[in-house]
Amino acid sequence: MSTDRKARIATVSLAGCFGCHMAILDMDERLIDLMARVEFDRSPLNDLKRFTGRCDIGIVEGGCCNEENVHTLQEFRRNCDVLVALGQCAIMGGLPAMRNAIMHSDDPLRDCLDEAYLSSPYTRNLTNTVPNDPVLPLLLDRVYPCSEVVEIDLQIPGCAPSGDIIHDTLIALLDGKFRGFERTELRFD
Amino acid sequence: MSGDSFTFTIDGVEVTATPGQTIMEAADAAGIYIPRLCDVEGLRHQGGCRVCTVKASGRSAAACTQPAAPDLVVDNETDHLNTMRRHLVEMLFQEGNHLCPVCEASGNCELQAMAYRLEMVEPFRFPGLEPCRPVDASHPDIALDTNRCISCGRCIRASADVDGKGIFGYVGRGIHRRVAVNGSDLAHTDADINDHAVSRQVCPVGCIIRKREGFSIPIGEREYDHGLIGDEGDSE
Ligand code: SF4
Ligand code: SF4
Ligand code: SF4
Ligand code: FES
Numbered sequence: 001m002s003t004d005r006k007a008r009i010a011t012v013s014l015a016g017c018f019g020c021h022m023a024i025l026d027m028d029e030r031l032i033d034l035m036a037r038v039e040f041d042r043s044p045l046n047d048l049k050r051f052t053g054r055c056d057i058g059i060v061e062g063g064c065c066n067e068e069n070v071h072t073l074q075e076f077r078r079n080c081d082v083l084v085a086l087g088q089c090a091i092m093g094g095l096p097a098m099r100n101a102i103m104h105s106d107d108p109l110r111d112c113l114d115e116a117y118l119s120s121p122y123t124r125n126l127t128n129t130v131p132n133d134p135v136l137p138l139l140l141d142r143v144y145p146c147s148e149v150v151e152i153d154l155q156i157p158g159c160a161p162s163g164d165i166i167h168d169t170l171i172a173l174l175d176g177k178f179r180g181f182e183r184t185e186l187r188f189d
Numbered sequence: 190m191s192g193d194s195f196t197f198t199i200d201g202v203e204v205t206a207t208p209g210q211t212i213m214e215a216a217d218a219a220g221i222y223i224p225r226l227c228d229v230e231g232l233r234h235q236g237g238c239r240v241c242t243v244k245a246s247g248r249s250a251a252a253c254t255q256p257a258a259p260d261l262v263v264d265n266e267t268d269h270l271n272t273m274r275r276h277l278v279e280m281l282f283q284e285g286n287h288l289c290p291v292c293e294a295s296g297n298c299e300l301q302a303m304a305y306r307l308e309m310v311e312p313f314r315f316p317g318l319e320p321c322r323p324v325d326a327s328h329p330d331i332a333l334d335t336n337r338c339i340s341c342g343r344c345i346r347a348s349a350d351v352d353g354k355g356i357f358g359y360v361g362r363g364i365h366r367r368v369a370v371n372g373s374d375l376a377h378t379d380a381d382i383n384d385h386a387v388s389r390q391v392c393p394v395g396c397i398i399r400k401r402e403g404f405s406i407p408i409g410e411r412e413y414d415h416g417l418i419g420d421e422g423d424s425e
Binding site for chain 1: 286288289290291292295296301304305306308310311312313317319320321323336408414416417
């Protein structure tokens with residue numbers, strides 16, 4: 001990566017809880033040094049909704065649970081040189097992927113929606129229907145890890161990943177020296 | 190050590206063994222770690238998971254069942270073997286439903302710790318089977334979440350050989366082989382919280398759950414948060 005301009009980073013939260021974005025902030029004061037070397041393009045951190053140009057690094061939190069997630073992820077792939085899946089949701093579906101299989105059901109998505117909107121004893125839903133407004137993105141049959149939708153260059157594990165592993169990985173990428181993680185740094189929780 | 194002990198090498202290090210010892214037993218005695226999942230101290234060997242595969246004079250062998258032999262040349266920590274072991278671990282993840290962030294075994298789990306040791310950080314290359322498996326929470330003190338079972342058989346051997354109860358057993362064949370209990374559910378067996386089979390050291394993953402204990406140690410302070418599996422020294 002050239003040193004005479006700042007590297008451009010874009011981030012997005014798909015089917016995630018935003019915890020991984022909070023973890024980016026866990027870099028704490030190291031963010032100040034990082035900001036001397038990078039600028040953020042499209043990201044919820046600056047509320048930029050569209051890409052303003054090609055980015056060096058794209059960071060994706062969360063997997064794909066609906067159509068919109070897929071489009072967004074494909075846009076990130078098109079606009080970013082290095083695409084990073086940040087956290088277990090992006091890597092393997094994470095908590096949202098609980099709806100894929102653990103419902104003891106042949107139709108887990110239907111059962112999930114029924115439980116949430118109709119049948120749970122804690123549900124108070126006056127219309128007694130599952131929300132179906134056309135503006136709602138269409139849910140996918142299951143929750144997909146990012147790597148099943150587009151090519152992912154690098155996965156940073158954790159739920160959420162530590163500020164340390166995010167910082168060390170970004171710095172190594174910016175220096176063009178990423179050689180993998182320290183094994184003792186790996187966490188899936 | 191008996192008079193007819195002999196030597197062989199593991200990754201070039203000379204190791205002493207006695208007749209009848211497996212490669213893994215001799216390695217353990219010499220302080221050399223060979224990765225493993227289905228083998229655990231105190232239970233007979235099963236040779237099921239193959240994570241302990243080594244090259245013994247050029248041939249692949251399960252170190253937990255293969256007897257040591259004089260002048261055997263064993264390779265253990267090689268890229269080739271660790272890549273194969275990583276693929277085995279990855280398949281175990283993909284065969285079940287392993288959502289570590291919501292698993293109470295996270296941090297104490299040998300499967301997860303093996304994934305760390307073997308650097309399982311690339312996108313999965315095998316499809317996730319995402320099976321629908323039941324959770325059996327019928328017993329007042331014990332629950333069974335078979336979504337996380339890796340069919341290592343440790344509970345089966347512990348219950349049969351140590352507790353003399355035979356509560357756990359295999360059903361089905363091939364990829365459908367699963368662990369089941371000897372009763373309509375766990376509450377209808379002799380299972381007791383004091384059984385060796387339900388003790389913390391037997392189930393390597395978060396399948397056999399001791400109720401009301403899961404979060405007594407917080408995430409981040411658990412066994413493998415302090416170091417890689419196999420690097421703990423002689424404390425275990
Ligand atoms: S990986 Fe964990 S912290 Fe990150 S979005 Fe998913 S649930 Fe939240
Ligand atoms: S059993 Fe182990 S690998 Fe499986 S979800 Fe629990 S912590 Fe993760
Ligand atoms: S329940 Fe645990 S100990 Fe028993 S076979 Fe499954 S993973 Fe192994
Ligand atoms: S530990 Fe040897 S086959 Fe499982």
